[in-house]
Amino acid sequence: MSTTLAGRRDAGRERPAAGTDASGFDVQTIRADFPILRRRVHGRPLVYLDNAATTQKPQAVLDALTRYYTETNANVHRGVHHLSEIATIGYDGARSKVRAFFNAASDREIVFTRNATESINLVAHAFARPALAAGDEVLISAMEHHSNIVPWQLACADRGARLRVAPIDDRGGLILDQFERLLSERTRLVAVTHMSNALGTVNPVAEIVRLAHARDVPVLVDGSQAAYHMPVDVQALGVDFYAATGHKLYGPTGIGVLYGREALLERMPPFLGGGDMIASVTFEKSTWNELPYKFEAGTPHIEGAIGLGAALDYISGVGLDAISRHEADLLAYGTRMLESMPGVRLVGTAPHKASILSFVMEHIHPHDIGTIVDREGVAIRTGHHCAQPVMDRFGVPATARASLAMYNTREELDALGAALRKVHEVLG
Amino acid sequence: MSNLNELYQEVILDHNKRPRNFRTIEPATHRADGYNPLCGDRLSLYLTVDGGRISDVAFQGSGCAISKASASLMTDAVKGQSLADARGLFERFHRMVTTPPDQPVEDMGKLLVLAGVREFPVRVKCASLAWHTLKAALDRQPEVSTE
Numbered sequence: 364m365s366t367t368l369a370g371r372r373d374a375g376r377e378r379p380a381a382g383t384d385a386s387g388f389d390v391q392t393i394r395a396d397f398p399i400l401r402r403r404v405h406g407r408p409l410v411y412l413d414n415a416a417t418t419q420k421p422q423a424v425l426d427a428l429t430r431y432y433t434e435t436n437a438n439v440h441r442g443v444h445h446l447s448e449i450a451t452i453g454y455d456g457a458r459s460k461v462r463a464f465f466n467a468a469s470d471r472e473i474v475f476t477r478n479a480t481e482s483i484n485l486v487a488h489a490f491a492r493p494a495l496a497a498g499d500e501v502l503i504s505a506m507e508h509h510s511n512i513v514p515w516q517l518a519c520a521d522r523g524a525r526l527r528v529a530p531i532d533d534r535g536g537l538i539l540d541q542f543e544r545l546l547s548e549r550t551r552l553v554a555v556t557h558m559s560n561a562l563g564t565v566n567p568v569a570e571i572v573r574l575a576h577a578r579d580v581p582v583l584v585d586g587s588q589a590a591y592h593m594p595v596d597v598q599a600l601g602v603d604f605y606a607a608t609g610h611k612l613y614g615p616t617g618i619g620v621l622y623g624r625e626a627l628l629e630r631m632p633p634f635l636g637g638g639d640m641i642a643s644v645t646f647e648k649s650t651w652n653e654l655p656y657k658f659e660a661g662t663p664h665i666e667g668a669i670g671l672g673a674a675l676d677y678i679s680g681v682g683l684d685a686i687s688r689h690e691a692d693l694l695a696y697g698t699r700m701l702e703s704m705p706g707v708r709l710v711g712t713a714p715h716k717a718s719i720l721s722f723v724m725e726h727i728h729p730h731d732i733g734t735i736v737d738r739e740g741v742a743i744r745t746g747h748h749c750a751q752p753v754m755d756r757f758g759v760p761a762t763a764r765a766s767l768a769m770y771n772t773r774e775e776l777d778a779l780g781a782a783l784r785k786v787h788e789v790l791g
Numbered sequence: 792m793s794n795l796n797e798l799y800q801e802v803i804l805d806h807n808k809r810p811r812n813f814r815t816i817e818p819a820t821h822r823a824d825g826y827n828p829l830c831g832d833r834l835s836l837y838l839t840v841d842g843g844r845i846s847d848v849a850f851q852g853s854g855c856a857i858s859k860a861s862a863s864l865m866t867d868a869v870k871g872q873s874l875a876d877a878r879g880l881f882e883r884f885h886r887m888v889t890t891p892p893d894q895p896v897e898d899m900g901k902l903l904v905l906a907g908v909r910e911f912p913v914r915v916k917c918a919s920l921a922w923h924t925l926k927a928a929l930d931r932q933p934e935v936s937t938e
Binding site for chain 1: 794795796798799804807828829830831832833853854855856857859911913914917
């Protein structure tokens with residue numbers, strides 16, 4: 364098998380100009396912005412298909428981090444000196460970029476956290492726990508990442524409340540009428556993912572919000588996976604909370620975002636206590652700073668926020684509509700390729716999905732797949748993807764997962780295909 | 792590629808495809824379950840210990856080629872051994888797979904095929920799972936995890 368799917372498909376047809384796909388998306392120019400994509404792994408060009416775990420960073424982000432430390436490093440919201448002023452402008456300016464990126468109504472609704480996990484924990488601690496009484500319910504879906512399960516288990520256990528789970532079908536789609544049936548008088552919060560990290564399923568968030576709000580139930584959406592694949596408008600979706608993480612948005616690790624509707628954030632108690640989150644402190648009583656600082660205790664991840672701001676600028680420059688079209692083309696191409704390979708079965712084939720190719724190979728454990736394709740320079744994830752209930756639902760211990768980002772190409776998927784044939788060769 | 796061939800040697804591929812002693816023992820005098828949360832490998836180990844000697848040993852479970860072959864090779868290796876010898880073999884195996892890849896290892900006969908995992912640090916746990924489970928069974932710990 365030396366001909367690639369691309370070769371067969373395009374035979375006898377006019378090929379698009381090198382580096383430009385059918386939609387005119389210039390992927391080679393984008394690739395040139397990501398220095399790590401030039402490196403080799405085990406003597407082969409790196410084929411990075413583990414984007415659902417973390418994405419690579421464009422030069423613009425690396426430059427922003429270097430510039431911050433070489434030119435402006437200072438603490439924020441404290442000093443009257445020049446550097447502190449510039450650092451504060453950079454940090455809060457990044458917040459405005461996040462606000463614009465998610466179309467929130469106000470910067471007061473954007474809280475910087477460490478990651479999406481911390482964003483969800485903030486809501487579990489400061490919103491859910493006070494709202495939950497014995498017998499109340501939190502409703503999640505069966506496709507959640509552990510980060511959108513465990514915080515609710517902890518909150519429920521603490522309050523004597525119950526975690527309910529809306530089921531998914533055999534293709535990995537949420538069963539919406541069963542979800543609706545599980546919305547009860549005792550439901551105090553719905554927490555669902557926008558897009559499954561293990562299956563690629565994109566949930567009908569606006570519809571979920573409509574059903575929940577009809578019963579006055581607020582909705583938290585875990586946007587870790589969705590935010591770098593498709594435009595997200597928190598006001599149009601109507602969500603009450605939206606969690607995202609910087610390192611999947613082509614930004615640095617250690618910086619996350621929580622969007623919360625101002626009215627809800629306003630009446631929530633603080634999450635962590637310390638400096639910056641207070642208005643005044645005496646030994647008898649402290650009062651809280653205004654939004655969003657009430658939720659940002661201690662010196663924040665200043666360069667992380669600034670790096671994230673640079674990443675969002677980069678994404679917006681390319682355009683999320685163009686990115687999602689490009690990735691949809693790759694997803695379709697990769698799906699056809701994997702479906703045509705003997706012994707390969709895709710896990711997660713919902714009609715509405717994005718950028719994730721989760722699969723298993725007959726008689727071959729995903730861990731062996733991962734090791735062998737790695738030696739071909741192809742980086743994929745193998746394991747349970749921090750979604751063990753999803754693995755149980757599909758009756759597999761683990762899957763192999765190739766996940767896409769804006770800089771991936773059809774040629775890289777061909778390289779994955781060749782590496783998978785190697786797996787067959789080695790393990791026969 | 793040479794490293795890959797060292798990892799997936801014929802003996803390992805053979806034991807992966809046709810694992811020896813792949814069954815249960817009911818009732819067993821000793822048993823333990825092993826779990827590697829990183830890759831979801833699970834195995835149950837069953838022993839019949841008779842007069843201080845392992846007269847029968849078997850395993851069941853699902854896992855990658857390395858963990859399955861390692862479990863299969865281990866059951867062959869410890870069958871008939873005294874408990875003291877089996878514990879000694881655990882120690883020697885553990886030493887072999889944790890020796891840096893550029894240093895020589897003791898000749899452990901058939902088990903030497905698993906020395907190739909040293910080039911693949913994340914796979915050492917796959918090779919060790921069955922052995923840790925054996926130790927747990929002998930120490931009478933019902934469940935062991937390699938994380």
